[in-house]
Amino acid sequence: MSVYFRVDGNFEIGMGHFVRCVSIAQILKTKYNICFILHNTNEQLISNYLLDKFNYKNTSFNNEWLSLLTKNDIVVLDGYKFTIQDQKEIKATGAKLVLIDDFTHDVSVADAVINHQLYATAADYKSKTNAILCLGANYLMIRNSFIKSKKNKVVPSQCKSVFLCLGGSGLEAETKAIIEKLILINGIEKISLLVGETFEGSKPDILKIDNRIKIYQSLSDLEVIDLINDSDIGIVIASTIAYEALYLNLPLLLFFDTPLQVNFYNSLCKVQNVLGLGLIDDVKDIDFLNQIEVLLDLNAVGKGVFDNFSPNNFIDLFDKLSV
Template identity: 30%
Template sequence: MKRIVFRADGNLQIGYGHFVRTLGLAALVRDEFDCVYATQKPTSYQLSEINKICSQVIELSDNGNHFQEFLNHLNSDDIVVLDNYFFNSQYQIKIKEKGCKLIYIDDHNDKDYVCDVLINNIPGFPYESFKKKDYTRLCLGTDYALLRDEFFNPKYRTIKKKPNTIFMSFGGADFFNISEKIMTFLEEMNLFSEIHLLIGDAYKFFPSLEKFRNLKIYKNINANEVATLIANSDVCIVPASSLLNETASIGSKILLGFFAENQVQPYNYFVDNNLAIGIGDYRSLNFNFFKEKIEEVMKSNFLIENQKKVYNYQQYTNLKKVFYDL
């Protein structure tokens, strides 16, 4: 069985976004390939999740030695999947020189890409904006949304949504404590009977949430549980991150904001194409504008119909085909 070596990192400081999406990709192809995962100093959470899907964990140093250590573990016939912003063209070349096929996952278009396949699921990048080799295949936009296997299950679209319920999450760390800000607004509005908040290990503001009623907090739950929460909720409040793809793939009335520069482009795309209702930068959001927009999104059933046209489960086939074609 041909081996795929996945390489991404995650921890309390940087979050688990890259880690979760590459592990989700591994889950899509584990029946046809031998999946191995390489990461710097994995946490107990990471090891537990990797061992559910992959046959081996390669533990790399959490210093500059990890670059060479990773190269030393590669075989000439491996398929390598890189997911981080610091893998420049010189490092891509070193992997190619080992004889490996290379898939690079990136949310930007700021490098010289010498990989065999570039997956960039951020919508809106023009094809011609990428500097690449003639042989490099570009897999761009929502047709290659990096969703976990569970989010391709159509059963979640059949679950009836509960009125006056909210699902929300602002990343595993939520460094700006947007959770408290939004909860303050929601409590003042007093419209919602259930509010479900997903957080991660890196969230440090638990005491600030103890004052809120109707708030249920979830941490380190599996993808089925996340999908069920999303499917049941009347409104989803999320950033323009991987959570956006997950909520849209199920079909949700999404209230969308951003708090990082790399979230602005997908934010604009979803708002401009009537796939979400936008509230701008969470960090500068005020109550009156939030109230106006949440009342708008509650009436916006058209969002779900538009999302179904974009997320018609073609991503499952498209992502698997990337590996088969190599």
């Protein structure tokens, strides 16, 4: 039996869909044959996460890859561009369908639905479905190395080190604006900026601002984990990196960038060690000194959001579908 992941990741659509599918594949690889079906995915992502680790095939945008499927296989579908018609064509092969869904769309065709928004419930789904609903923090999709690295973290009384990551899609002007505000705050000794491959134009200007700024690119998972663990707070976008940082008990100042992130943003803002700052476009209006003080005053780390999460939750789901 094989599990096929139909997903893409690039600088236009972001990396989150791809990375969270990798996270599930890392859990399942000891029990199932894994194959990624890609159409327009960044080569660096393939090199970092698939090469010598998982099988993968490139496909044209039509569904000729469906000929690979048998009734014994399972397809995981993740991406905003996929339609109910795509779901029906997958189901017509006899394969089981697992739909990763962020927006409680029509899931009537799927055999299972995964939605890891922290407070998602069955009542959010209006369409009739017999699908297995796998909802909330119990089905957190983060990379395996992060799962293995969780440890207790003490909330500091003062912020000396900041982890800053606004995703892989750029946001260079907003990044620079945040840094220009952070360097004015007494006590901050280090700003660790994690950026994507396309973040190039502003690097020289940012490095000239202050010698406390360190820019990181193309890091391994363990190197990212070290950056997070060495930081007192994080400033991030509502995406997979926010979940991973929160799982490692890093207090977060949180932004969203597009309407697609609003649901994630709203759910994360309900967590006690997350302080929402709204749309990233409004960053120039924010008093970061005050917001950091408010965040640290919350003194809330590890409040049980992920207590019932286990990688075995995914194994149990796929074992059930394979019967």
